[in-house]
Amino acid sequence: MHGTDASHLASVPVREEFNGRVIWDGTVEVFALVNHPKAQRCYAWSHSSGADDKDERFVAVLELPPVVSVQTAVKVAIAAEVKGKK
Numbered sequence: 001m002h003g004t005d006a007s008h009l010a011s012v013p014v015r016e017e018f019n020g021r022v023i024w025d026g027t028v029e030v031f032a033l034v035n036h037p038k039a040q041r042c043y044a045w046s047h048s049s050g051a052d053d054k055d056e057r058f059v060a061v062l063e064l065p066p067v068v069s070v071q072t073a074v075k076v077a078i079a080a081e082v083k084g085k086k
Helices: 070-085
Strands: 005-018 021-034 041-049 055-062
Touching: 005 070, 021 070, 041 070, 055 070
Parallel strands: none
Antiparallel strands: 005 021, 021 041, 041 055
């Protein structure tokens, strides 16, 4: 997806809450990137989407500021998705 080879480093459970509500709960896969010009890591996961959650959406976020961890990768992706719906 980001034009470079990668190796899997870890699977990290993440639970993101907002105003006391769980807005995302899943596992983020962490990859080390090989020879990427800007990022050393990528965070990736999938989640249900579409009508009746019958589709699957794949997300891959490079570790570039403000993304510095699995948690910030999820937060940035959620914010981008919400912004895209407005």
